[in-house]
Amino acid sequence: MEVLYLLIPLSLVIVAVAVWIFFRMSDGGQFDDPVGPAHSVLMDDDTPAATRKPPVAAPPGAPPH
Numbered sequence: 001m002e003v004l005y006l007l008i009p010l011s012l013v014i015v016a017v018a019v020w021i022f023f024r025m026s027d028g029g030q031f032d033d034p035v036g037p038a039h040s041v042l043m044d045d046d047t048p049a050a051t052r053k054p055p056v057a058a059p060p061g062a063p064p065h
Helices: 004-027 036-042
Strands: none
């Protein structure tokens, strides 16, 4: 029973630290764009520079994409 006098305050301190860390990361922009980095890895251009085709220029007067 006496161990509860130690465990309850200790658990409250651990929860307070976890909440403080969460809000600190949230304010720092850690959770701003969780999907963008995942898509950038999939859409990364891994072809070597020597084998890449140059982009095709649009004809004059064509609307932009």
